[in-house]
Amino acid sequence: AVHDRRGRPLVILDGQGPGKPEQLIRRLGRGTYRLGVFAKGGPGTAAPYTLRVERTTLTEREPSREEIRAAVRRGLAWLAANQEEDGSWEAGLGVPGVTGLALMAFSGEDLDEFRGNADRAAAFFKSSFVRPGSFPRSETREAAFGGSLVGSSPRAHFLYEQAIAVLALAEYAHARKDGEARGMVEAGLKLLLRSQNTPAKPKSLRGPVPEKAKGHGGWRYRPEEPASDLSVSGWCLIAVIAAGEAGFSVPERVRRDYMAFCRRCFSEEDGAYAYLPGGRVTNTTNAVGVLTTLLCEGGDCPMMRRGLRRIRNEFPNWEVEGRRGGYPFYYWYYASRAMYVAGGDYWKQWQGAIAPLLLEHQKEDGSWDAAQREEKVGRAYVTSLAVLILELCGGHPPAYLKGLDLKVETYPCPRFVEDIEELVDRAARDGRSKEDLIRAIRDLLDRYHGE
Numbered sequence: 001a002v003h004d005r006r007g008r009p010l011v012i013l014d015g016q017g018p019g020k021p022e023q024l025i026r027r028l029g030r031g032t033y034r035l036g037v038f039a040k041g042g043p044g045t046a047a048p049y050t051l052r053v054e055r056t057t058l059t060e061r062e063p064s065r066e067e068i069r070a071a072v073r074r075g076l077a078w079l080a081a082n083q084e085e086d087g088s089w090e091a092g093l094g095v096p097g098v099t100g101l102a103l104m105a106f107s108g109e110d111l112d113e114f115r116g117n118a119d120r121a122a123a124f125f126k127s128s129f130v131r132p133g134s135f136p137r138s139e140t141r142e143a144a145f146g147g148s149l150v151g152s153s154p155r156a157h158f159l160y161e162q163a164i165a166v167l168a169l170a171e172y173a174h175a176r177k178d179g180e181a182r183g184m185v186e187a188g189l190k191l192l193l194r195s196q197n198t199p200a201k202p203k204s205l206r207g208p209v210p211e212k213a214k215g216h217g218g219w220r221y222r223p224e225e226p227a228s229d230l231s232v233s234g235w236c237l238i239a240v241i242a243a244g245e246a247g248f249s250v251p252e253r254v255r256r257d258y259m260a261f262c263r264r265c266f267s268e269e270d271g272a273y274a275y276l277p278g279g280r281v282t283n284t285t286n287a288v289g290v291l292t293t294l295l296c297e298g299g300d301c302p303m304m305r306r307g308l309r310r311i312r313n314e315f316p317n318w319e320v321e322g323r324r325g326g327y328p329f330y331y332w333y334y335a336s337r338a339m340y341v342a343g344g345d346y347w348k349q350w351q352g353a354i355a356p357l358l359l360e361h362q363k364e365d366g367s368w369d370a371a372q373r374e375e376k377v378g379r380a381y382v383t384s385l386a387v388l389i390l391e392l393c394g395g396h397p398p399a400y401l402k403g404l405d406l407k408v409e410t411y412p413c414p415r416f417v418e419d420i421e422e423l424v425d426r427a428a429r430d431g432r433s434k435e436d437l438i439r440a441i442r443d444l445l446d447r448y449h450g451e
Contacts, residue, residue: 074366087124147187217261
């Protein structure tokens with residue numbers, strides 16, 4: 001365990017059993033830390049434990065783009081070999097959602113050999129499409145499922161899968177110039193828009209949802225739910241943004257209302273985004289909040305910067321992430337996109353950590369093993385996410401991320417932030433006055449102004 005000088009735990013590593021090596025990669029600013037080792041043997045006894053602390057050389061062995069592309073090709077080949085006859089992929093739960101992720105993976109690389117797999121995945125959604133006007137005698141079912149890309153079954157994770165399907169088909173329709181798919185995206189987008197918990201939500205979906213409501217601005221599992229959570233809301237918001245970038249009409253209020261909910265999910269105590277307002281913070285929900293805030297408001301949001309710092313401080317780690325919410329690949333997917341948008345050293349350092357980690361753990365057949373709670377979804381799920389991450393590392397971002405230049409790193413630069421934190425810690429330790437601290441910070445400002 002790593003603790004700060006006040007004894008507060010920063011991160012706990014307990015990912016392996018006795019006799020197995022564990023590795024923790026953690027970015028730490030200058031300062032004093034405590035390392036705690038708990039090596040339990042038999043009853044009442046301690047086991048031998050060797051601890052080595054050193055500077056990481058992780059970014060010095062970053063794989064080349066050729067190596068990354070080869071890993072992507074192997075991953076896509078595994079997905080192609082395991083595609084079902086109807087164009088979907090087997091999953092413990094959420095077949096349409098996993099199929100959407102796989103379709104995005106095939107859309108991320110311009111490889112002619114896999115075009116047929118992408119077309120078959122799109123055909124799966126075409127066969128599941130519920131056309132608007134399909135429920136003329138039921139206003140409620142029409143509002144909830146008219147335009148659904150994943151059928152009309154009210155299963156628990158409906159809006160997760162709808163959002164992923166809209167996101168995947170928006171990219172597919174744009175790349176293939178597929179008019180039928182484009183019409184489906186438009187209908188699917190309208191379903192997402194009317195499902196957002198806002199004053200514009202129709203009565204048939206238990207709307208309107210007033211601005212003062214706890215769930216205002218977000219989405220939940222099903223269209224008629226007035227509550228919201230950041231995980232579902234993140235997928236829906238990004239799907240809406242991607243559709244807007246593809247030329248579909250999206251009201252400006254969608255981002256504004258979403259950000260009202262997203263801000264309520266921010267925990268001042270943890271400096272990160274939680275699953276629900278006042279709820280538990282995980283690495284995954286924090287990455288969702290950081291990415292969506294960047295896409296909605298750019299790089300000037302103080303809350304987003306605190307969340308971004310948390311991602312930057314915690315490198316991806318195969319042995320730790322499962323203990324922080326239980327969905328490591330899900331976290332790495334969102335964190336990779338957040339760091340890519342942040343750019344500069346944020347992306348360089350994260351890319352230097354995530355790419356070798358994924359290449360090291362890729363199986364010979366091209367897939368990746370599921371970890372922790374992701375085992376219930378399956379290998380097609382984690383393999384699709386891993387491929388999507390590596391495509392980003394290889395220089396193939398999705399359309400909605402292309403051309404972004406938010407200049408996050410220039411205001412302020414990470415080194416300046418670390419120096420400020422060191423000054424504050426030193427002032428608290430030495431009992432310096434507020435006036436002395438202000439003068440020292442002004443000196444720093446003068447020094448960094450030219451940079």
